[in-house]
Amino acid sequence: MRFAGSHVLSVGQFERGDVEAVFAVADRMEPYANRHRITRVLEGAILGSMFFEPSTRTRVSFGSAFNLLGGEVRETTGIENSAIAKGESLYDTARVLSGYSDVVAMRHPSEGSVAEFAAASRVPVINGGDGSNEHPTQALLDLYTIRSELSSQQRGIDGLRIALVGDLRFGRTVHSLCKLLCLFERVSITLVSPAELRMPEPIVEALRESGHEVLESDAMEEGIAHVDIVYSTRLQEERFASPKEAALYRGRFRLNQQVYTRHCDPNTVIMHPLPRDSREPARELDDDLNDNPNLAIFRQTDNGVLVRMALFAMILDVADQVDEHSRDVRWYTGGRSR
Ligand code: NCD
16 A cells, blocks of 8 residues: 555555554654654644544544654544534535644544545544444554564464454454454454454454454353453443443453463463453453553553554655654653563
């Protein structure tokens, strides 16, 4: 794919080589994300950050990534604070806001909304999550994390064994991750969910058509045995017809240290797109795992900055100029190790 000037709306746009190209640029962003050096390569550029649904890490890491490249961020958050609440169409909002920005990162509660916005935008648009459809940058950072976690065991993504656990019906991060995994070889995937919250059938079929081994189960203990990665997800309560319906599934799958010790292989890496729901009835990923060295959730969030920096640099076509516009930092940077 040609990155310069392109929207990033779906992982379906990527070939395997494109994913590898993003990862290679992301690797080169480490000194900047770690504050060893700063770069001003995007000095003067503006990111329009438009989040019409709750978000902490996706919104802030898009903004930080842009700042770390030297650019500035203009934010709109919440439909109630934007002209959309006065009846403005996505078309009009896109025409207007793309005039104020060099690139836009956007999240919206409706499936297909970010693509609709992009069709009217005058600048590249990156999908930060559209309803339960897709979350392509999360899938890229998840896969980047899987690659980096497995590299210490001299393993790659081909041959990966992964269990996805929780709300696989509404979870857009797992939808995008599965689609990306179709680009790789010999992946074995266990899909653990209640029957009503199964992974959508077209995605299961795509995995099988790619030659992957897919097992669907509603028993977490079996599903998480003998895998390299357990990827837990939050119940997407906001996508259910009623809170009462969501309550039927809350707390169904809980991974804690005791369950991990009993059922997982010793080096199994634990991932979650976050936020995890730490309230008592939910707790899909217990706080008692915080000292487990295989808990990769905060390495995931750190990696999100690298991957988003890479995407901005490639879309705005400055990936080869980042180092040219750099210097050492002047302030104290101790204690930031990953
Ligand atoms: C996820 C999302 O919003 O899709 N979070 C994220 O972006 N890291 C998952 C979630 O909200 O549960």
